[in-house]
Amino acid sequence: MKESGLTGGPPPFIYERAVTWGDTDPGYIVFTGRYLEYVVDAVEAWVTHTFGRNWFAMKLDEELGTPFRFANLDFIDQISPRDSLEIEIRVVDVGTTSLRFDIKGFALSKERGRRHCFNVDAMTVFLNTTTMKKTPIPPEYRQKLVEAGWLEAARV
Template sequence: MTTNAPICITARVRFGDCDPAGIVFTPRYGGFVFEAAETWLEAVMGLSVHQQLNKGEIGTPVRSLTTDLHRSLRPGDRFASTVYVEAIGRTSFRLLVIGRRGDGVLSFVGRMTCVTTDPSHRSAMPLSEMYQQRLTQYQADCGDIPAIA
């Protein structure tokens, strides 16, 4: 599968993402990370989360999701979430999502660890050969992960 690595998802902060003072609700940053990861999953693995669930062959539930906030986003701000594969394990992989405002200023950094599971037993299973190959290729295509200041 060919991708333009690293994948970068652009979005705009909506009114509903914010509190009455016009600052993005803290939990929305986790949503931004998840939304970027979902878009990445479909582009790199060729399956949406819904297709994974409907096929019943493999699942990639989130084991952990962290976000570090650097600079606030406000209603109407455009931002870009760039997705990297930070680590590949036997049964899991960790994505790094770097969010930058339209002016290039670092806004947030998210890390999301997904575990490959057998949906029928809800237990961890080793990454399939296809997952291993695509994760490794994407990681190589991205090159070095940029330093986060």
């Protein structure tokens, strides 16, 4: 994973992964359901990078979860096992209990170059996993959002 310099707030977080044979259907394109799997993996990588803890540690150590409230996916181009995948994540809204993400997926291949393949508008909500009720973003996590530049860039 790396960060890339694009304009408009801090650079997006970039999550990279291979596209494998098992991700595809008989037409050699990625199964529809895999797109959201890729997005969930990318958001967890962003959480780990930004907060210094993965979802498993947050659940066990803090009784804190961040389930998706919604994820709207717009398909633009197909992805195949000849491609690798680059997913850009930006925080576009920070609420009292939620984070909203603008997520863009790009396929990379020698044959076709870098292609924009999907967009996702997604929101996660902070949740106390014991009570299963939403809870404010913990102050230490909000501070990490400030330090990373996401709070200033997002609509707060």
